[in-house]
Amino acid sequence: MLEALRAEGITVRFGGVTAVDHVSLTLKDGEILGLIGPNGAGKTTLFNALTGFVPAGEGRITLYGQDVTRDPPYQRTRAGMGRTFQTERPFEELTVLENVLVPAFLKTKGRHEARALALEMLDQVGLADRAEQPALDLNLARRRRLELAKALAVRPRILFLDEIMAGLNPPALREMIGFVAGLRTQGLAIVMVEHIMQAIIELSDHVIVLASGKMIAEGTPQAVTSDDRVIEAYLGTD
Amino acid sequence: MKTAVVAVIVAALGLSTAAHADVEIGVVNSLSGPFAAFGERYRTGMELAVEEINAAGGINGEPLALVVQDDRSEAQSALAAVEQLSGQDVPMIIGSYASSITGPMAQLMTRQEIPLLVLGSADDSITKPGSDWVFRAKHNSTIVANTYFDFFDWLKTKEGGEEMTTVAMLYGNGAWPTSLAERGKEIAAERGYEVVGDQAYDQGVTDFRPMLNRFLSAEPDILYIVSYAEDGVAITRQMREVGLSAKVIAIDTSAALPSFPEQVGDLANYVATVVSWSKDVQYEGALDLSERLKAKTGSDPSFYEAEGYLAVRVAADALTRAGSTDRTAVRDALASTDLQTPVSTVKFEEYDGFKNQNPIRSLVLQIQDGQHVTVFPEDLAAAPVLFPAPAWDAR
Amino acid sequence: MSELVPLLQNISNGLLIGGVYALIGVGLTLVFGVMGTINFAHGDFVVLGMYSAVLFNAVFGWDPYISLLIAVPVGVLVGIAVERGILARIADAPPESAMLATLGISLIIGNGLLLTFGGEPKSVQVSYASSTLPIGPVNISIVLLLAGLATVLVILGLYMLLNRTEIGRAIRGTAENRLGAELVGINTKRIHSIVFGIGVSLAMTAGVTLIPMLFATPSATGAIFTLKAFVVTVLGGLGNIGAAIGGGVLLGLVEVLGASYLDAAYRDAYGLIAFLLILLLRPEGLFGSTVKRV
């Protein structure tokens, strides 16, 4: 299997604080990597360093063998990355369809092609019937799905999902887990930051645990959740 | 309400066809915006002239009326106003104050062959090279700059003025101050004055100390200052503050306003300024005109009111002689004007590259004891000049 | 030696004018610091202050500084009314809405004054308008000195208000973290009204202290003061009270020295270039990190 993502010695410092401290990871095509850790562990910072929204002070990131360490976020998107945002960010003044048109234009030429792609993505996340609705009016669960449609419309090979399960009610959560599992079968590599352990356990092939910016454990979900250091990190900080 | 709105729109588009038995003159004047203060003064003068002319029988028996349009102190509105007035078939138009407004008006009206009588603009470029359709009874930058230097030359014949050679110039960067300064520099070179200071400043500057301090070391004999209306007050106060004295202090525009001595107080004394008219000028009827203007507004009139009055008098005279409201006939009548008014004699001439320009005699006023007094030319003077101006600390 | 005296004179003028600029800027920066609103009508409130001094001088013959007794409270009330009536209503709209609203207020004040007072410049003639205080070879303008003193007093007063009073604590809390302030029981809406009131009052105070040396004109001057206030606050650091002094003094020096030793026609450009440079190289302002935030 192809190596989708490799990160070596990623370090991010804010002023005197080291938010992410020499973290390395790899991810193969069609794999799901779960990123967990207590609040303030540096998950989101690592996530943003990987997607380019926060510059990594040290380390190297390659995407399908291509070095993207110095690339800004939009370059990484063009190289095959798609991402969602933890606090959903629809383009509020646009309709649902227009929201997805924006990324859909990345890999398509004409207006009609882009529209077809956007509609396809909306269909995939189950928002096709709301295409003409102003994005501002969507509820939380639908905003999440819109985020997903936007991330998918750039035709990514590797998808970064930032807490897309948070706050969903049980039926919506089930639906979302099923949806992500479906994405894997399409061959997408996925990195997900998540608090909902149920989702991590069901979906991840591989889990990384961060605490205070350092990687303290990695392995299968089962192995990691029974690791003493992980339990300590979660209980100790809370 | 609805009909009122429609009426306003119709009026705005110039579609109204008021029954006019009157002889109507179009007027484009700055009644709002930054030049409104001047526009108001012009209006007073024009209205007085209309009242007088109508009391004396109007234009060949027909009453005279002004169709006034506000230009909001901007060219676009002035052009819209010209168009409206043109649609109302006025025989001629009087306007406006700033040359940035009158310039485009002159261009348009020359094309459309409507006679334009300049109201307030003094920039040379309006009548130089000029056109067959544009007339100016008042002064221009060249006339004013020449008057200042005639005055300086004349002072050189006075005691204490023999060795006056150095001039320092301070002026705003607007059209009028700049053109007056440029003419001034040319004339200074011709007449053997040395320009030892040359400072332009931007509109809105309120601290003139650095520039005045620069002049200090040059010790100029003459200060030649052209300021926006409001700047002269600050310049004079700060001149005193930094201790910049000179034998002659000339401040154009600002010092001519009646409010200048009020606001500057004693410091205003000795300051000289060129105007086209003053109430104490030794023309027949000048004092009388001044009193009529004062009766109309309750305050002391300035040359602005007088110029407004002059414009309407010239227009009425031309219309009377033309005997019709045909624009070409009015233009020809204007061209052959030979008129005596309490403001000035008027005769449109072609000279020195100017066209249809009245070679008006300008006056130098000096502020003496808080009053504007005509001191030059000698034959029109109301009082002798106070010269040289003492140093600030010797006052 | 002959070069040194004018230089000292220019530096002292620059410092004093800088003090005046600081006074113009401090209200703008306070409002921005607490409310995040750039007040485009700030300069028009300065002009309003000038006209209040002109009015009280014309009617009662008061010295401009006496009219502060009325102008300061009136400014607070006007500011609160504007905040309640307009800005508070659009608190949730995008930030440029507030900016545009203040632009509208600016047009209303300027042209309202034009309708009321007419277009001719107005000033107040005081006996000390051109007096100077000689210190060695350098002459210090009395009006500038008074304005400078007023600046120091005002900023000192503001500092005391912010640091020594209950309401000041609430204002600082609101500026730092609005949500947090609300959680500890601060009525941040009320704070916004009060802060805008103080901002307007400061602008009017600046206008009153300026009138002995300047003149009031209704429509154009406001924009010039607003621009100056922007430059001052950006030079110092937006939202930073103490830095307004630094920014004002810096602007005064840049302008006076530029006008003295370079082409005077570009006087305002020197300040604007400094403004752009700071904006680009150090957007937090020159004194942004060294002086405590509001």
Add this chain to the structure above:
Amino acid sequence: MIRHFTVLGIAVLAGLAYPHLFPNALTIAISVLLFAGWATSWDILGGWAGQLSLGHAGFVGLGAYFVAIGQSDYGLAPWWAMMLAMIAAAALAFAWGRITFGLRGPYFTLSTIAVAEILRMIAINEGWLTGGATGVFIATLPEPFGIDLFSRVVHFHMALAFSVLTVAIVIIISQSRFGYQLRAVREDESSAMAAGINPVVVKLKAFMLSAALVALGGGIYGIFLSFLEPHILFYLFLSIQIALTAIIGGRGTIWGPSIGALLLIGSGEIFRAAFAQANLLIYGLLILVVILFLPRGIFGEIQRRAVRRRYARSTQG
């Protein structure tokens, strides 16, 4: 898109008929059309890309001065001068944007005022470049195909063509990839980057296009005035007026800026006749009314309601 072009076609027909219907009200119509074109061009940057500029008068001045100086000093025909002016404006916008797009929100707006003010001072003080403070006359103009470029009707047609061109460009943009990039950058730069968009490049393109179009209108304005003074053409208030026209009409909409021009310039003309001094006061009040009650501008609110209504209808059926 077809709908918008149909409306535009009708507007063009009405425009062509106008000089025959109101031959004595051309100047006001030219003003409306120029402002409609300027505001529409401004809106590419200010509305669609969300970067509020208060410095666009600089580009008006640039266009007008290229035409005037080109004609008087170099005998350059106005159409070439306008083309050069558009290139120069785009180049200026490129440099200007490169420097200032690092700034966000109010900081960007402030920087536009500062840059425009510096341009104004250059125009006034550098007489060799601009003819200086005393202004420049356009005394002669070529007569292509016997057309008198000083004629009001010709000015009207030029202004009409200019405003129609800007609106047509915006109609095309609104449906294009670029249009969606602009809106994405306006709404949320991070999210736009996640969609593979480089915000700085998008904003630069918008600024350059906006500047070039405004300069084109400025060239027409120069011919129309035929007497230029830097104080008038680089005036801060002109920048504010252009921005307000678009904002009151509705930012980021196709028709908003034109509606704003019709309303503001048209009503300004009525106030000029009817209320004399208070016209700018009324501008101020209008802004407040729009901000308080129609925060998306007049056309913006209409459009939004239409979108909501259309959606509501589609869910019923």
